[in-house]
Amino acid sequence: MDKIRECFDEFIDRISLGEAERRSALARADILMEYVSRCSGISKCIMTGSMARTTAIKRYSDVDVIVILDLPSAQRPTVDYALDLLIRLLRTAGYEAKISGAAVSVSFVNGYGIDFMPAFDRKGADGGLCDFDIPRNDRKGWLRYSPDDQTRRTSSAVKICGPDFKKLVRAVKWWARIHGHQVASYELELIACETFVKELPELPQAIARFFQSATLRLGAQVSIKAPGLKDASSVARRACELQEIGDIVGSASLWRRIFGEQFPIVVCRDHLHS
Numbered sequence: 351m352d353k354i355r356e357c358f359d360e361f362i363d364r365i366s367l368g369e370a371e372r373r374s375a376l377a378r379a380d381i382l383m384e385y386v387s388r389c390s391g392i393s394k395c396i397m398t399g400s401m402a403r404t405t406a407i408k409r410y411s412d413v414d415v416i417v418i419l420d421l422p423s424a425q426r427p428t429v430d431y432a433l434d435l436l437i438r439l440l441r442t443a444g445y446e447a448k449i450s451g452a453a454v455s456v457s458f459v460n461g462y463g464i465d466f467m468p469a470f471d472r473k474g475a476d477g478g479l480c481d482f483d484i485p486r487n488d489r490k491g492w493l494r495y496s497p498d499d500q501t502r503r504t505s506s507a508v509k510i511c512g513p514d515f516k517k518l519v520r521a522v523k524w525w526a527r528i529h530g531h532q533v534a535s536y537e538l539e540l541i542a543c544e545t546f547v548k549e550l551p552e553l554p555q556a557i558a559r560f561f562q563s564a565t566l567r568l569g570a571q572v573s574i575k576a577p578g579l580k581d582a583s584s585v586a587r588r589a590c591e592l593q594e595i596g597d598i599v600g601s602a603s604l605w606r607r608i609f610g611e612q613f614p615i616v617v618c619r620d621h622l623h624s
Contacts, residue, residue, distance in 0.1 A: 353598045357605065357614045358553050362517045364612045365524045367406040375401060375462040379413040382445070382456065382464055386417060389439045393420040393471065398497040400535050401462075403504050405519045410527040411535075412455070412463040416482060416497065418471050429485040429492065432468035440466070452485035469495070487534070500536060503543040511550035518542060518556050521609065522564075528610045531576040533568070541567050554593060554605070558586035582608050 376397070383395040399414025400406040417436060421427070427435075429452065436454040440447035445456045453465040469482040472494065483492040507515045519542050526533050545563040550556050561583035565572055572579050589604035602616040 352593075353616060354554055354593050354601055354605070355552070357602050357616065358517070358521075361605075361609060361613045362520060365407045366520055367401075367408050367411060371408075371462070372401060372404070372406060375413050375464075378458070378461060379415060379464050382440075382443075382466075383415055385443055386415075386436075386439060386466065391420055391435065392439070393418040395466075396497065398501075399465075400523070400539075403501055403539075405504070405516050405523070405535075405539065407520050407523050407527070410523070412465045414453075415464060415466050416469045416484065417466050418469055418482070421470070426470060426492075429468070429489040432485070433489070436466050436468055452487050452489055487532070495536075500539065504539055507543045507546060510548065511546050514550050514553050514556065515542065515546065517553060518546075518550070518560060521553075521557055522560055524612070525582065525609055526576065529576075529578050531578065533564075533575045538564075554586075554601075555590055558583070558590050561586050 379397060379401075383397065386392055387395045396416045396418070397413065398416055400411050401413045419432060419435075433449050433452075433454055437447045437449065440454065440456055447454050447456050447466075449455075450465065453467040455463055455465050457463040467484055469484045470492070472481040472483060481494060481496045484495045485491075486493050504515075504519075519539055522538050522542070523535055525531075526535075526538060541564050542560060544567070545560055546556065551559065561579060564576070565579050565583050568575060568579065585604050585608055589601045589608075592598075592601040592604065599616045602614065606613040606615060
């Protein structure tokens with residue numbers, strides 16, 4: 351097997367959330383979802399995000415829960431009001447909750463946290479199925495989101511591209527988190543789905559292509575959401591070039607620059623070490 355591919359397999363294994371950890375996090379989320387869904391002003395809770403789609407990564411992935419507010423459209427509150435409502439509900443139950451971005455986060459000492467995002471069902475507005483209005487990241491308004499559509503897109507991409515598609519998604523999520531970029535996980539998944547509609551090349555080449563595509567798709571937002579994206583694209587392209595000419599040590603070194611210390615070091619021709 352190609353040494354760079356071995357490096358990527360080891361890297362993906364290191365950052366991927368184990369099934370036992372995932373099931374434990376989901377079970378904990380089920381308990382809180384049941385409580386919140388019984389509260390006044392709440393219609394229901396829906397689990398979504400990377401935990402549900404099995405694209406979660408260690409350390410950084412939380413369980414994402416959409417909380418459908420049971421309020422008429424004419425009484426739609428501000429995002430801040432909706433977040434404060436969720437905080438009060440969770441703190442009443444004894445949980446330490448705080449606003450994190452456009453969601454209310456509950457953290458646990460041992461285990462992954464849960465992010466509760468207030469939302470409004472759009473069925474009454476246009477007949478859409480599982481379409482919601484969720485808070486914008488700047489909390490100044492609401493935007494449309496369809497978790498079922500995203501799950502369908504990801505599932506379709508896996509069928510077309512194979513299991514490496516989810517490996518790619520985990521890798522770019524890890525890159526975004528360790529470098530502190532503000533690109534949401536679902537945005538990264540959508541970019542991947544839109545980039546690879548027919549097939550997926552070998553994982554190193556696919557990641558280089560993803561970075562190039564993301565630079566174009568994020569456009570002017572690159573400097574805000576992912577200021578290091580253009581550099582990552584350039585470094586990934588060079589890493590692939592070195593791999594093609596047989597400089598495996600140099601290629602692995604550049605990938606480690608992108609993905610950090612979890613990416614293995616190639617110390618000589620025939621051995622991996624980190």
